Amino acid sequence: MPLSRRASGLAACLLTLPAFAADPLSPAALAEARALRERALADDTAYELTRSLTTEVGPRLAGSPGDARAVAWAMARLEALGFSNVRAEPVTVPRWVRGEARAEIVAPWPQPLVVAALGGSVGTPAGGIEAQVVPVASLDDLKAQPRERIAGRIVFFTNRMERSRDGSGYGKTVPARSSGAAEAASLGAVAMVMRPAGTSVSRTPHTGGQRYANGIPPIPAFALSNPDADLLEQQLASGQAVRVRVSNTSRWEGEAQSANVIGEIPGRGLADEVVLLGAHLDSWDLGTGALDDATGVGVVTAAAKLIRESQQRPKRTLRVVLYANEEFGLSGAKAYAAAHRDTSDRHVLGIESDLGAFQPYGLLARVAPDKLPLVRTIQSVLEPLGIAYLGSEADGGADVGQMRELGVPVMSLETDAAPYFDVHHTASDTFDKVDPALVRLNVAAFAVIAYLAAEAEGGFGRLPVAAETGK
């Protein structure tokens, strides 16, 4: 594994450093971080915020009435928790309306199928679309098919997502979701259905964003549940032609206004330097967005609030950014990066919470190489939480990653992704899946990281600016 080899190399290197060299964190700061960690383990602010957002707002797809309610909810909550400079920075978002999706096997053995339209799917004609199903294993498999095998048919992606702690199965199945319909349309398919990019064995299909290609007429795109994909495969296994009818009333309604909701805990002394704590306020519409990403909203907000209540506020400003529309094009993250590009060099570190706040097990950091010893010091305070140092491959997450491309150092707290992808983007992403003890562990980790990042002498350096975004 490249990651572990890299970590070992680093450990060897650390051994050669003199113990007294460059100590950017004072014993007092480390003591305060440990005290914060313990306070976080007895604090349910994050769990309560998660309960409140899922109960009082619920589904909040970008541009929907729920999205507007979520912005109002977040403004009120940050104010009530004593944040400073609470504001809603405007973000223009696409407005897609789900409507109703239906599917059924017509032959050889008629049965209903449970489906959900993928985000952005076009609708069908009123009578639906009926065609023979052609299975393909993956996006690469589809690209290898001759046009005559695909044209006029409904393409069925059969890949099954593997369940694992690191969530790596998601990246292998999500390409079919993102661009499977576009590729299928380019070969003349009339619709696309897929086994979900998720591990649920319930009859709750997954949704998620997808994009069409310019210049090719779009075709409707659906995810089945895993049991429905099994049923389709069982019927296909008979060797007979399997015909499916799909119908869908999804539609686009232009654009709508949303907002990044921002609140700060001002620093003492280095107040114009910022530690960025991110999560996203929007959610898909099928569930109540408990794990994706009400827990993240709760974790970053509670971590900053606990630091606000510290005896010693840190030197730098903590900025909580609750992003608009992560799910459907990163509108909020892009708007934030555009609006704050001029001060990107005053963003000392970025970190986000967007994986359901399950068991944390590791820390990744992408910082200037000479700042890795500082990361190891921070990790040493996280060690009692079961959080190991996992190397320097952090991407910072989907939202904060937009700032990483501008040179902002990032960390990623790795948490157990297996239970997350059991309900991710399904109707079952609901509050009952949230474990308060695990949420506390996440808050403790974020509070330690945020506090020490806001205190550390000299910060984390800068990253190379990504070619397409830098200037």
Add this chain to the structure above:
Amino acid sequence: MPLSRRASGLAACLLTLPAFAADPLSPAALAEARALRERALADDTAYELTRSLTTEVGPRLAGSPGDARAVAWAMARLEALGFSNVRAEPVTVPRWVRGEARAEIVAPWPQPLVVAALGGSVGTPAGGIEAQVVPVASLDDLKAQPRERIAGRIVFFTNRMERSRDGSGYGKTVPARSSGAAEAASLGAVAMVMRPAGTSVSRTPHTGGQRYANGIPPIPAFALSNPDADLLEQQLASGQAVRVRVSNTSRWEGEAQSANVIGEIPGRGLADEVVLLGAHLDSWDLGTGALDDATGVGVVTAAAKLIRESQQRPKRTLRVVLYANEEFGLSGAKAYAAAHRDTSDRHVLGIESDLGAFQPYGLLARVAPDKLPLVRTIQSVLEPLGIAYLGSEADGGADVGQMRELGVPVMSLETDAAPYFDVHHTASDTFDKVDPALVRLNVAAFAVIAYLAAEAEGGFGRLPVAAETGK
């Protein structure tokens, strides 16, 4: 525990019996039963039948087109497997059509709810019904409420089913489903919603039969999923009035014709005596009825088929009965009992499979008291499968229980009910939940029991005839 005390008492009693007394099973019969057990553990006929029924028929609610397809499927399968006297005995069943059910919280915080109409529910007026929700813990709690607290409101049953191996939580929550709407209507409620009588944490509501009371106008009845019931409770916990709107297009369409499908393995010598092996062919309409009860159909059919292939066919006839409409009033079981009442005394034993064919762990038997040593002998052949003797409280199951009331001895194979009630009566009752290794264990147990019951000298005696059914 009364059961274990009873079992211990019996064990003590057995020790006093002389080893050579009354040996109704020959060493050859016991050897053949052990061989059958081993053959069953290597046979996937039951799993294949389950796959076939769920794939090629799927949902088969009594009186629906799927029900008719299931009858044709069963006839063809029993013929193909070499059963004798394969026949469809006519059964009249009620015909209820689900339509579409919807629900949403209107106030204080609008959110959609996922619901399913309970079986037999009436529809709503076209615009639905909107009213304030009043929570009650249970049917008994409802009965204790003053009329003015219930009248004009939507009653919400909040009991949560406990998950356990013996499935005992079901019996505590199902009374609200069976007669909650009738009781609520008698107090003037306008609709009923309930936390499901099931343990799924997915957004897949439970359905199941319910009955109205004569003389009281019926009100629509719905089950929520557990996460939806949580959401409703969270909003109620705010102390504000919670208003819900429900709509439903369920309707009754009179009666339809279905059938009990029957096939036999004729006995040698005592061919007019019958060992009855039951399962039900119908299913609820939301899932594909994999666990309820395609596995049962597979288990009893495969057990009889394995016995047919034995070197030594047993003395008595094995009769597999695949009952019509277990789910919605036991129409098939009642029709069978009516049609075969005259020969009930030639039914030596009845046993059924209707709990999903998970891990078997025990045997219950209700037989003439002097036949309990024979039960212990049979259990000794099941012991290597992990099946203990659990006592004499067998009820025989819902279908076969109709014959028990006529005096027919019964056995019950106890299997792990916890995973069964995770998907019971939901859309997620699908083939992927079936574990082929556990199905084989169930077939082995049924084959042993059926073979030895068909061989045992003198049978199991008779039970007292239930007052309301016997004459």
